[in-house]
Structures are given as C-alpha cells and as structure tokens.
Amino acid sequence: MIEDTIAAVSTAKGKGGVAMIRISGPDALEVAKKVFRTHGAEIAPRKCLYGDIIRENEIIDDGTLTYFAAPHSYTGEDVCEICCHGGIYVTSAVLEAVLSSGARIAEAGEFTRRAYINGKLTLSRAEAVGAIIDARTDNQLKLSSSQERGVLSSKLSEIRENMLAMLSRSYATIDYPDEDIAEVEREEMRHSLDKIVSELENLKKSYRAGRAIAEGIKTSVAGKPNSGKSTLYNRIFGSDVSIVTDIEGTTRDVIEHTVSLGGVTLSLSDTAGIRETTDAVEKIGVERAKSKINEAELIICVFDASTKENALDSEIIDLANGKSAIAVINKCDCEKKISPEFEKKIREKFKYVASVSAKTGEGVSIIAEIVSKMYDLSEINISSDAVISNARQHSSVKLALDGAKEAREALISGESNDIVCYSLERALAELEMIDSRNVSEEIVNEIFSHFCVGK
Ligand SMILES: Nc1nc2c(ncn2[C@@H]2O[C@H](COP(=O)(O)OP(=O)(O)OP(=O)(O)O)[C@@H](O)[C@H]2O)c(=O)[nH]1
Numbered sequence: 001m002i003e004d005t006i007a008a009v010s011t012a013k014g015k016g017g018v019a020m021i022r023i024s025g026p027d028a029l030e031v032a033k034k035v036f037r038t039h040g041a042e043i044a045p046r047k048c049l050y051g052d053i054i055r056e057n058e059i060i061d062d063g064t065l066t067y068f069a070a071p072h073s074y075t076g077e078d079v080c081e082i083c084c085h086g087g088i089y090v091t092s093a094v095l096e097a098v099l100s101s102g103a104r105i106a107e108a109g110e111f112t113r114r115a116y117i118n119g120k121l122t123l124s125r126a127e128a129v130g131a132i133i134d135a136r137t138d139n140q141l142k143l144s145s146s147q148e149r150g151v152l153s154s155k156l157s158e159i160r161e162n163m164l165a166m167l168s169r170s171y172a173t174i175d176y177p178d179e180d181i182a183e184v185e186r187e188e189m190r191h192s193l194d195k196i197v198s199e200l201e202n203l204k205k206s207y208r209a210g211r212a213i214a215e216g217i218k219t220s221v222a223g224k225p226n227s228g229k230s231t232l233y234n235r236i237f238g239s240d241v242s243i244v245t246d247i248e249g250t251t252r253d254v255i256e257h258t259v260s261l262g263g264v265t266l267s268l269s270d271t272a273g274i275r276e277t278t279d280a281v282e283k284i285g286v287e288r289a290k291s292k293i294n295e296a297e298l299i300i301c302v303f304d305a306s307t308k309e310n311a312l313d314s315e316i317i318d319l320a321n322g323k324s325a326i327a328v329i330n331k332c333d334c335e336k337k338i339s340p341e342f343e344k345k346i347r348e349k350f351k352y353v354a355s356v357s358a359k360t361g362e363g364v365s366i367i368a369e370i371v372s373k374m375y376d377l378s379e380i381n382i383s384s385d386a387v388i389s390n391a392r393q394h395s396s397v398k399l400a401l402d403g404a405k406e407a408r409e410a411l412i413s414g415e416s417n418d419i420v421c422y423s424l425e426r427a428l429a430e431l432e433m434i435d436s437r438n439v440s441e442e443i444v445n446e447i448f449s450h451f452c453v454g455k
C-alpha cells in the first residue's frame, strides 16, 4: 500500500508556453488545495479549473488545476495536475510550493511505476510508455503506441487463456482416467498445443522486426576512399552532416546518427575510407573505421563503379564476409569502369546488391527496400500486430516456446498427461513473466530507471 504523495514537473525542462506539475497519492487533493485557489469554483473530478497559484500566502502565478479521483487516473491514485506558465523559474517555484505543502519529489518513472503497481498498466504497456517518450522515428512511435494501447498484452493474455484452458482440461483427464475420453482429449490437446506453439513462434519471429525498429541496428558504411560513402551517408540521413570532397581520405572521424531507413532504425556510422596510409591522422581514422565495421551488425559496402576495382575493394568484400551486408555499386550515373568480372564477384558474394548514384539519389530507395526486407518489416503490421521489441520480452517468449514445444513432444511420444502438463506449466510461467505483476524488484527497477522524472 502506497501512502505518500509524490510530485514532479511532468513537462520537459526548459522554457516553454506551459508547464505541468503532477501530484499523485492519497493527499494529492489536499496538497493542491493549499497551492491553488479556484476563485470559489468547486473542485470536481475531471474538471479543469482556472485559478491562482499560491506560495507562502502570495500569488505567484495563475493557471489551471485538473483533478482525477482514484482509481480513474493515470496512476490509479488521486492525481492533481497544475498547469502554470512554462518559465524555468516559475515552474520550479510552483513545484517548491507543492513540495512544501506535503508532497515529496517523485523519482524517475515513479508515476508510471505506481500505475503498474496499482494494476492500471501491464509491464509491457509501462515499458511502451517509456518507448513513446524515447521514440525518434515514426515506426518507433507506431510500435510503442500499439504496445501502450495493449495490442501485445492482449495477445499474451489470449495465449495464456489457451494454456490455462488446456491445463484445466488435462488435469480433469488425469483425475478421471478413462481410456476413450483420454484418446479424444489427447487429439484435442494436440490441436491446442499446435495453436499455442504457432502463436508463440509468431511472437518470437516478430522480434526481428521489433528489435530493428525499437532498438535499432548498428550499421557501418564501408569502402575505399572516394567511393562515395559520405555522399551516400548524407543522402540517407537527408542532410549534409558528413564532409564530401574529391580528395581521398576526407572522412577521418566516425560520424554517427540515428536514421530511419525502410522503416528500420539504423544507428548509422560513416567511416574513413579503408587504405594503407602514412598520414598519422588518417591512419587513426582507418583503425577506427575497421573497429566500427567489426562491431557493426550490418555493413553497407560501397564500391565505385566509375573506377577500375583494386585490392582495396577486395579487402572490403573480405571485411563483410560472414556478416549481414549490402553491396552498393555507386556512381551509376558515370561511365562504368568497374570490370564485369568484379561486378559478378560482388553479386556472388553479397545476397543484396543495389546499383545507385548517391549523388543524384537514383536507386537509393532500393537500399531502403532491402533493409526493410532484411528485417522482416513487410511481414508485420506495426500498428495492429502483437510485436515484441526488447530482450526481456524475447527471452520470456523463447523460454515459453521451448516449454510448449516440449509439452507437444511429450504428448506426441505418448507420455502421460502430467508430464505434458508439467512442461506446459513451465511455458505458462515464462510467458506470464512478460506482463506479470510479480516480477522481481530488480527487473522493475531496471525498467523504470530509464524513465524521466515526471513520467
Ligand atoms: N558522379 C558521382 N559522383 C559521386 C557519387 N558519389 C560520390 N561522388 C563523388 O565522389 C567524391 C568522393 O565522395 P565522398 O562521398 O567524399 O567519398 P568517401 O567514400 O566518403 O571518401 P573518403 O571520405 O575520402 O573515404 C566526391 O567528389 C563526390 O561528389 C555518385 O554517385 N556519382
């Protein structure tokens, strides 16, 4: 049972038109009444009132007060929201007045944590609240908004219901063993298990796209000097963030930005052109490029079609060997000097090849299509499908799937019902971890520590 009342500025730090101070807890209304005078109007739930904001008996600002009575509020507790002018000083003065009237300052994510504790949000929906605030791309927003609305939670509880129904049926069979009934039951159990396994497999599969959107893919642009890496980088990013010249060895530092390409979130690095060099600064750049390429999950290898290939191009092919990579044959607006043999080699070594002109933009959309395909984005509807998007959810789904498959194996190989049920119960327990209200304090702390104060 939570007994204290918390408060924080819920709007972003800094100067703005309006700021909002949220108060939540059993004394929220009492605290609000001490700092807000309504000019005689009655405070009622969900009614927004205009009035004066008071600190130490003095009016310091005017604004609005909205009261949400428990349990019909974000946190499930009594909540009062005071909006004042959005100046930095005035906002902290209003907060100070609230704090000296009986509330204590909220910790990061504490409002949402209370919403979770009070059963207003499942854990995956609470995670989604954080993801909405952190969203930097359209797909990140669509995905987190769908999770926040409970699309994933509903799917999880649907699978859970199916598991529970199956368990209760099979326990009935254990208690009343009857040969004929058992046969029919086992056939039905097989159907139910097939469905559970296939639903869990779909969820597990959705992680490829979910992670690519939510977490993003570390991607490095690689190629020999002057192949057009920075030109391509700027084209994908949509502005000239990386210096482009016709001098070999222009880029030295690693340039890194988050971009959305083909709906996938890429943490995209531009790097120095790979070559042997005596220039001390460029040498460091080349070393950094190699280590970025090494740690990248996806490499975009740029080849210059307007020059004859050399040993450096072969080195790029080797660097990408065994990794997720896209070959970009650049400068397709120029006369082709790259040999047909080498182009053939590129097409043999890379599953994905795009002919582009980074300069004119021609073919760049093909790279977006490739990325989208590589990370299964076409296989999901981000706004309406249940998609898992973080390692915690993935690990639980994976273990639940293992349990469900084990139960199916046991059933097929004629094991007794209690052995089948044992595995299915394990699967159920794992699945419940995703939205459970009983996960360890450590996990809850980890989730809410990423939130900002005021949310
Ligand atoms: N015609 C044509 N020129 C291009 C294209 N892409 C890049 N260039 C030119 O090629 C030269 C080198 O481009 P950059 O993007 O700086 O090449 P880079 O690979 O980043 O080079 P380093 O940073 O030195 O490794 C510049 O003069 C660009 O304008 C293209 O698609 N077509």
Ligand SMILES: [Mg+2]
Pocket (backbone or CB within 6 Å): 229, 230, 231, 242, 243, 244, 250, 251, 271, 272, 273
């Ligand atoms: Mg460059």
